[in-house]
Amino acid sequence: MDLSYPPQAEEFRAELRTWLAANIPAAWTVPGFWATVGEDEAFDLRRDWERRKALAGFAGIDWPVEYGGRGGTPAMRAIHDSELVRAHAPRSVNSLGLVFLAPTVMAVGTPRQKAEIIGPMLRNEVIWCQGFSEPGAGSDLAALRTHGVLDGDEYVVNGQKVWTTFAGRGDRIFTMVRTEPGSSRHRGLSLLLIDMDAAGVEVRPIRQMSGVSEFGEVFLTDVRVPASQCVGGIGNGWATAMLLLSFERGAAGISQYTAYRQAYDEIVRVARALGRDGDPVLRQELARRRVELECLHYQAMHVLTEVERGHDLGAASSVTKLQWSQAYQGLFETFDELLGADVALLRPTADLDLTALRQESFWTRSVTIWGGSSQVQRTIVAERVLGLPRGS
Amino acid sequence: MYFALTDEQRALAETVRALLADRFDLRAVRAVVDDERGDGHPADLWRAVGEQGWLSVCVPQEHGGLGLGLLDAQVIAREFGAGVVPGPWAATVLAGAAVRRDGSPEQAAAVLGPLGVGELVATVALRGPGGSFGPGGIAVRADAAGRLDGAASGVEYAHVADVIVVAATEPTPPGVDAGGGDAGGGVGLYLLERGGAGVRIERQAGIDGTTRLAALTLSGAPAARLPGSDAAALADLLGRGAVLAAADLVGVARAALTRTVAYDTERVQFGRPVGSFQALAHHLADLHVAVTMAEHAVLYAAHALDENRPDADLAVAVAKSKTNQAAGDATAAMVQYHGGIGYTWEHDTHFFYKRAKRLIAAFGDSRQHLEQVARLTVDTVS
Numbered sequence: 001m002d003l004s005y006p007p008q009a010e011e012f013r014a015e016l017r018t019w020l021a022a023n024i025p026a027a028w029t030v031p032g033f034w035a036t037v038g039e040d041e042a043f044d045l046r047r048d049w050e051r052r053k054a055l056a057g058f059a060g061i062d063w064p065v066e067y068g069g070r071g072g073t074p075a076m077r078a079i080h081d082s083e084l085v086r087a088h089a090p091r092s093v094n095s096l097g098l099v100f101l102a103p104t105v106m107a108v109g110t111p112r113q114k115a116e117i118i119g120p121m122l123r124n125e126v127i128w129c130q131g132f133s134e135p136g137a138g139s140d141l142a143a144l145r146t147h148g149v150l151d152g153d154e155y156v157v158n159g160q161k162v163w164t165t166f167a168g169r170g171d172r173i174f175t176m177v178r179t180e181p182g183s184s185r186h187r188g189l190s191l192l193l194i195d196m197d198a199a200g201v202e203v204r205p206i207r208q209m210s211g212v213s214e215f216g217e218v219f220l221t222d223v224r225v226p227a228s229q230c231v232g233g234i235g236n237g238w239a240t241a242m243l244l245l246s247f248e249r250g251a252a253g254i255s256q257y258t259a260y261r262q263a264y265d266e267i268v269r270v271a272r273a274l275g276r277d278g279d280p281v282l283r284q285e286l287a288r289r290r291v292e293l294e295c296l297h298y299q300a301m302h303v304l305t306e307v308e309r310g311h312d313l314g315a316a317s318s319v320t321k322l323q324w325s326q327a328y329q330g331l332f333e334t335f336d337e338l339l340g341a342d343v344a345l346l347r348p349t350a351d352l353d354l355t356a357l358r359q360e361s362f363w364t365r366s367v368t369i370w371g372g373s374s375q376v377q378r379t380i381v382a383e384r385v386l387g388l389p390r391g392s
Numbered sequence: 393m394y395f396a397l398t399d400e401q402r403a404l405a406e407t408v409r410a411l412l413a414d415r416f417d418l419r420a421v422r423a424v425v426d427d428e429r430g431d432g433h434p435a436d437l438w439r440a441v442g443e444q445g446w447l448s449v450c451v452p453q454e455h456g457g458l459g460l461g462l463l464d465a466q467v468i469a470r471e472f473g474a475g476v477v478p479g480p481w482a483a484t485v486l487a488g489a490a491v492r493r494d495g496s497p498e499q500a501a502a503v504l505g506p507l508g509v510g511e512l513v514a515t516v517a518l519r520g521p522g523g524s525f526g527p528g529g530i531a532v533r534a535d536a537a538g539r540l541d542g543a544a545s546g547v548e549y550a551h552v553a554d555v556i557v558v559a560a561t562e563p564t565p566p567g568v569d570a571g572g573g574d575a576g577g578g579v580g581l582y583l584l585e586r587g588g589a590g591v592r593i594e595r596q597a598g599i600d601g602t603t604r605l606a607a608l609t610l611s612g613a614p615a616a617r618l619p620g621s622d623a624a625a626l627a628d629l630l631g632r633g634a635v636l637a638a639a640d641l642v643g644v645a646r647a648a649l650t651r652t653v654a655y656d657t658e659r660v661q662f663g664r665p666v667g668s669f670q671a672l673a674h675h676l677a678d679l680h681v682a683v684t685m686a687e688h689a690v691l692y693a694a695h696a697l698d699e700n701r702p703d704a705d706l707a708v709a710v711a712k713s714k715t716n717q718a719a720g721d722a723t724a725a726m727v728q729y730h731g732g733i734g735y736t737w738e739h740d741t742h743f744f745y746k747r748a749k750r751l752i753a754a755f756g757d758s759r760q761h762l763e764q765v766a767r768l769t770v771d772t773v774s
Contacts, residue, residue: 001463001695002394075393268773277770280763287713287765291689294710298688301395308393322681381680382673386653389668 003301009075013083016058020087023052029088031266032356039212043169046090051124053089059122060102067106067118074307078300081255085262096165097121097128101174101231104191104244108232117193129196131161131175131218132241138163139376141241142185146220147178148192150227155179155192157200157223163370167203167216170196174244176237179230189237191244193229194220210362253300256324260293263331266357271338273352285334292327299323315384318377325367325374332361397691401467408446408471415440416477418740424478425601425743432478432604433513433552441481442510450489455504461698462632466639466690473643473751476743478602480513480549482636487514487557490581490629494620499583503555515553516629517544517584517608525630525756527561527579527623532610534560534580538617539590540610550593550606556584558608558615559626581621581629588613600750602743631708633755635693638715641751642686645719648726648744649679656729672729679722686711686718709756709764716758723748 005013027033034042053059062077063069070076092098098121105117120126137144146159157177164173173194180188194201200223205213232240268286271277299320306313313320335357342348346355368374382388397405416437424432441447449465451457458464465485472481484507491503491514506512520531520543532542540560550556562580584591590613596605618625653676656667666672693711696704723745727734734741752758 001396001398001691003695005393264769265773268770271770272773283766283770284759284762286770287762290765290769291710291714291762292685294692294706295685295689295714298395298692299685301393302688304393305395319681319684322678323685375674378674378677379670381677382667386649386673386676386680387657388653388673388676389657389665391668391670391673 005075005079006073009073009079012072012076013079016080016083017087019053019056019058020083020089023049023056024087024089028090031262032353033088034090035356035359042090043093043166046093047124047127049090050092050094054123060098063102063106063118067102067114068122074304078252078254078304081252082258085255085258093166093169094121094124094127096130097126097174100130100244100247101128103247104240105231107243108240112228113231126172127166127170129164129166129170129173129218131164131173131194133163134160135162139373141176142238144176144178144189146175147181148190148225149181150179151224153227154224155190155227157192157194157220157225159220161218161220163206163215164203164218165214167196167218168205168213172196173218174231176241179234179237186238188235189241190234191231191237191240192225193231194223194225198223198225200224208362209365210359212359253296253303253320253324256328257293257297257300260296260324260328260331263328263357263360264290264293267331267335267338270335270352270354270357274339274342274348276338276340279338282334282338285337289327289331289334292323292330296324296327315380318372318380319385321372322374322377322381329364329368332357332364335361395688395691397463397467401464404464405467405471407444408468409474411440411444412471412475412477416475418476418743421476421478421602421743422740428601431549431552432601433480433549434478437477437479438510438513441479445508447481447484447488447510448508450485450492451504451508452492452500455500455508457504457508462635462694463691463698466635466694469636469639470643470646470687470690473640473645473747474647476602476644476647476740476747478604480515480552482640483515483548483553484513486629486633486636487516487555489632490516490557490618490621490625491583493628494581494618494625495583496619499616499618503583512554513549513552514555514557515547515549516557516559516633517547517550518559518626518630518633519544519546521545521607524760525633525754526760527559527626530559530561530579532558532560532608534562534582534615534617536563538582538615539612540582540584540615541612542610544608544610546596546598546605547608549604550608551595551604554586556586556608557618557629558582558584558610559629560615579621579623579626581618581625582615583618584610584613584615588615590614598750600746602747603750630755631697631705634708634712634761635690635697637751637754638686638690638693638711641715641719641748642683642690644744644748644751645679645683645686645715645722648719648722648741648748649676649683651740651744652676652722652726652729659731666729666731675725676729679718679725682714682718683722686715689714706765706768709761709768712756713758713761713765716752716761719748720752 060069061072061080065071105113134144148155148157177192179190200221202219204217206215207213336343347353446468448457449460453459488507519529523529532540562578590611592609594607596607598605659666689711693707696707727741733739
């Protein structure tokens with residue numbers, strides 16, 4: 001066991017910390033600040049701030065230098081993500097592009113795609129959406145029906161995507177399309193890149209149970225997409241999608257732990273403000289949640305160890321997903337519990353505003369659904385980790 | 393960042409596993425469990441454990457030991473748990489840790505050398521009848537001359553121990569103001585030798601046939617104080633005990649899960665292996681997550697104690713409460729998912745289930761450790 005980071009990574013931490021201290025307005029660090037800003041304004045603030053951070057050299061931490069990255073290690077990436085949380089930096093508005101599309105393009109993109117896609121993404125000049133899920137294809141991605149028909153050197157795409165993050169604000173979307181007429185399941189699919197302002201693209205926001213609209217529906221009607229806008233080869237979409245989804249945020253657990261620890265402390269402060277932090281039953285419940293957060297931290301350190309040694313995480317990433325999503329969601333169940341009779345109120349007392357925590361609590365209901373629901377993850381663990389016989 | 397066992401530690405685990413498979417499998421465990429009158433301390437196994445040096449893991453090199461840490465000891469504890477191995481290994485290692493930390497050079501020399509090679513069986517007696525693990529649960533008093541009076545209960549293998557480390561409350565030393573708080577002074581650890589005057593040891597009937605317990609009744613029994621011991625020494629000993637118990641538990645839990653998966657892959661009902669039913673498969677997947685987290689937590693806690701990390705107290709409480717939950721659930725699932733056969737004496741499930749029951753309460757139950765987590769994480773938020 002060696003839980004330290006190499007000196008080079010610690011130097012990087014110090015440098016980043018200094019930059020963050022000078023570049024995050026004090027107002028942003030007040031808990032609940034983002035809940036007080038309108039959605040459009042918040043998006044613009046986040047996009048512009050993240051661009052400044054990239055221009056200062058704090059982006060693409062573990063990407064090769066040739067792609068505009070910093071050429072750093074997975075540990076430096078973990079430190080970057082964690083320091084951002086610690087400093088109350090806004091969350092990325094381009095994470096789907098940064099996490100999934102960019103490494104896929106680096107791996108299988110054409111030289112031209114690499115040049116056109118990666119740099120502008122890193123500088124937030126192009127915000128990327130992901131178009132995988134459809135009304136009839138959620139956990140079962142291979143059931144997707146959006147299709148493209150070749151006409152000259154363009155595909156004419158028709159269909160509907162759903163649960164698209166930043167659908168109304170993104171510039172482009174990487175999307176799974178059935179490009180081989182009559183194909184089914186995993187065959188005949190392609191990963192196409194589509195401009196969100198192309199003719200025939202219509203976006204409808206989805207209002208979530210939290211009241212905000214980070215997700216949207218994307219309707220594609222006779223959208224013309226040049227065949228050159230395919231990543232990973234026409235008809236090879238399933239393999240490309242599997243590659244893309246394999247870019248699990250291996251180092252993300254450390255920053256998630258940092259974030260959920262902040263939420264834990266916030267929740268403890270609420271309990272104290274309401275005089276409930278001495279209740280022995282609630283103390284047991286809070287402690288139980290904290291135990292799960294600490295376990296998430298251990299798992300994150302374990303995963304980082306594996307990633308740094310170049311090991312393939314494989315189905316073990318389902319273990320991480322189950323742990324973080326359930327620990328996070330569970331923490332907010334205890335939040336509800338400790339509010340007691342005040343659970344229905346956003347401001348139970350004059351000086352206690354729970355708006356931000358309440359929004360987060362609704363958000364936690366989604367984390368066990370997206371990115372592979374807990375049920376899908378359990379099936380993966382049962383069959384591929386434990387080796388149990390497949391269900392019929 | 394390296395959060396994993398080293399190659400050497402993995403090799404050690406492999407060696408322990410291989411020796412147990414070869415020389416002390418579940419049939420041997422069953423023979424010990426079924427021999428209810430026996431002392432539960434198989435001599436041939438003890439000899440092998442001593443020859444392998446597994447008793448000397450934490451014994452310093454100047455006393456002939458390996459001088460390794462709790463992280464290495466937990467590797468062995470985990471394998472012993474997985475094999476539901478009988479005998480006073482954990483008790484002996486723990487008593488050795490107390491002597492190493494708090495004993496005089498003479499005490500260390502007298503105890504640690506023989507203990508490391510298996511010539512001495514040792515154990516710890518830390519709580520009185522009905523008492524919990526902690527200073528409040530002690531029911532032995534020491535007088536100024538080091539004579540002990542009182543009782544201890546549930547002491548692992550006291551009936552075969554050559555030395556017993558006994559926790560006792562102490563009178564306030566002359567000239568020290570007892571103050572308002574701890575009435576009656578502090579806590580000390582005492583070395584009690586086998587067969588001394590005023591010592592009565594009686595075996596106690598218990599649920600876990602793989603580990604035998606005994607009660608201690610002390611009436612003016614002369615004992616040697618470990619000069620370095622105090623309340624912090626007791627806390628340290630309890631922390632180490634909790635980590636070793638957690639390691640054993642996590643071994644029990646992993647073995648319970650692995651054996652259940654194997655059984656449910658073979659067992660056919662309704663024309664399918666029962667493990668292909670989602671009701672079982674998903675629960676087993678959840679158990680895999682829980683056991684994996686518990687394994688991590690034990691590693692972290694052992695490392696934190698070895699390295700005196702500032703969050704060591706939290707790490708111990710996290711590890712014990714998480715392993716308690718994971719092992720409790722995994723062993724209950726083991727019984728359930730073996731169906732009717734899992735409820736029989738004939739099947740091995742009950743060894744795992746009962747060993748988990750005992751260990752879940754050992755060195756602090758979940759309630760106690762969770763309250764500790766709350767003290768360290770709720771009360772400290774500013």
